[in-house]
Amino acid sequence: MxxxxxxxxxxxxxxxxxxxxxxxxxxxxxxxxxxxxxxxxxxxxxxxxxxxxxxxxxxxxxxxxxxxxxxxxxxxxxxxxxxxxxxxxxxxxxxxxxxxxxxxxxxxxxxxxxxxxxxxxxGPEKWSTEVINTKRYFITDTLDDFVGCNNRAEGIFIANTLAELVSEFVLRTNNKWIGASKWIVRSLREHDTKFAEQFVEAFDIFYRSGAKGKVINLVDEILKPYGGPLFDGFSLGKK
Missing domain, CATH: 3.30.460.10 (Beta Polymerase, domain 2)
Structure with a gap:
């Protein structure tokens, strides 16, 4: 073109x-x-x-x-x-x-x-505690899949999902707009340049070498202020 x-x-x-x-x-x-x-x-x-x-x-x-x-x-x-x-x-x-x-x-x-x-x-609508806990659960579930995955092909796409969930969580809990595709990184940079660099570095290392440590540590640090990973006791839609 x-x-x-x-x-x-x-x-x-x-x-x-x-x-x-x-x-x-x-x-x-x-x-x-x-x-x-x-x-x-x-x-x-x-x-x-x-x-x-x-x-x-x-x-x-x-x-x-x-x-x-x-x-x-x-x-x-x-x-x-x-x-x-x-x-x-x-x-x-x-x-x-x-x-x-x-x-x-x-x-x-x-x-x-x-x-x-x-x-x-x-800015966007503020997340409720209920929404934050629901997001924590799905991030935890995806992180567990990521940690336990031994299949390189599957791991790539689990990492993709994890990156989207984590970027959304960071931005929305800070009352910032989110994005898709290239706007994920752009939105993170608008929020916090240093964090955006850490985020990109962690996933880049995994995509290049398969090393998961930086991604796992990054997710743990993000969830920590909100109570950390969530599995035990989580309930959704129970009447």
Whole structure:
């Protein structure tokens, strides 16, 4: 998908809006190109607002040398996504809107950006003690599988699951947003750079050498302030 002659990101995004969404009420360019984190495979994330749309939709196209992801909303539907992102603690759309460069604004986009920034600063819903204990149990269960596993292939995927559970636990117990894929590490770095380095190092050592010690110690230290591993006495759904 590379193209040495393609337009600069903002110019390409502006031309795209002018030609494909000339009557929209507003548009934003977001994503890695805005954050200065673009790679050769990065696309342009463009959020479009149009009061005439019946519902939200997502669409992918390739124009002006760029893969472009369009996230289209009317002037109300984006709020449903804000609420959904808040509940799952992954603020995909609020983050895009908050960081986005305005490409077009017929009035109101600043207000939407303010809503996004307010939600992001608030952080996700605080976990209850019950939720924390449930998460402790599933981390303990996965850690036990990890410690006892002698099959290299199975161990890799158990470690993947453990990394996701542990990163979620650390972020949510600290009232921070979580992420998926590359956003796991990015979210951890936003929370605590030093811890993120320890986290990556522990799992990297396991993936490279099979040594489990640093991962096990890391998980034990994370669970310790909340009572440590949990198995005996745990109950879920009992009437």
């Amino acid at each position: 590379g193209n040495l002659n393609r337009l600069e990101p903002v110019k390409a995004a502006q031309k795209f809006i002018d030609n494909y969404f000339p009557y929209c009420d507003g548009a934003l360019l977001a994503g890695s190109v805005v954050r200065g984190e673009a790679t050769k495979t990065s696309d342009l994330d463009i959020v479009v607002f149009d009061k005439t749309y019946i519902s939200s939709y997502r669409e992918s196209v390739f124009v002006y040398g760029w893969p472009i992801e369009v996230f289209a909303h009317n002037l109300n539907s984006y709020r449903d996504y804000f609420v959904s992102d808040f509940k799952r603690a992954r603020p995909s759309l609020p983050r895009m809107v908050s960081e986005g460069i305005i490409l077009k604004d017929n009035g109101g986009i600043d207000s939407v950006k303010s809503e996004a920034k307010e939600l992001l600063s608030k």
